[in-house]
Amino acid sequence: DGGITQSPKYLFRKEGQNVTLSCEQNLNHDAMYWYRQDPGQGLRLIYYSQIVNDFQKGDIAEGYSVSREKKESFPLTVTSAQKNPTAFYLCASSISGSNEQFFGPGTRLTVL
């Protein structure tokens, strides 16, 4: 089955800890994205990558970091510098030049 997977589905973290969210796709898509979704605010872009070994900051990149060492993988690290990290995180991918993004099932992060 082709698709995009995120793990874990639920994640709990203590304040001051870094945590890494996984995103993997087997759709052979060049572009990958990370969004954060909060109630009433829709999707806000954190980082995106159009090609391996290259990525750009989105609108709310502070306190987050990413890497794109492989085409299939785009992990997101939520660092202790992120002031309000509790949210639903969505990863997406697309063919470059396409108007369709395919989304993963999301990871719900809760900071205790």
Added chain:
Amino acid sequence: QKEVEQDPGPLSVPEGAIVSLNCTYSNSAFQYFMWYRQYSRKGPELLMYTYSSGNKEDGRFTAQVDKSSKYISLFIRDSQPSDSATYLCAMMPNFNKFYFGSGTKLNVKP
């Protein structure tokens, strides 16, 4: 001012009703317009997309774009309880960055 404005709802309708969901935007460079459906605790899935002004129909769904008014709509005919979800509009000036609305939560009552 947000790039894309969308009424968060919730919108509650009886089964069989016609539903109208809307977004307004401020960036006249937007050319591609999409509607995503998101069920609770799931990732969004693309429902429809349109390019520039006009209408596009797909089964019970019609997407409408009015670029002169910077206004897009999604109409759902003969709404079903399975249509209950959050509907997100999205738009792009080019194939680089998506701008999403905040989503409208729809509840279709049996």
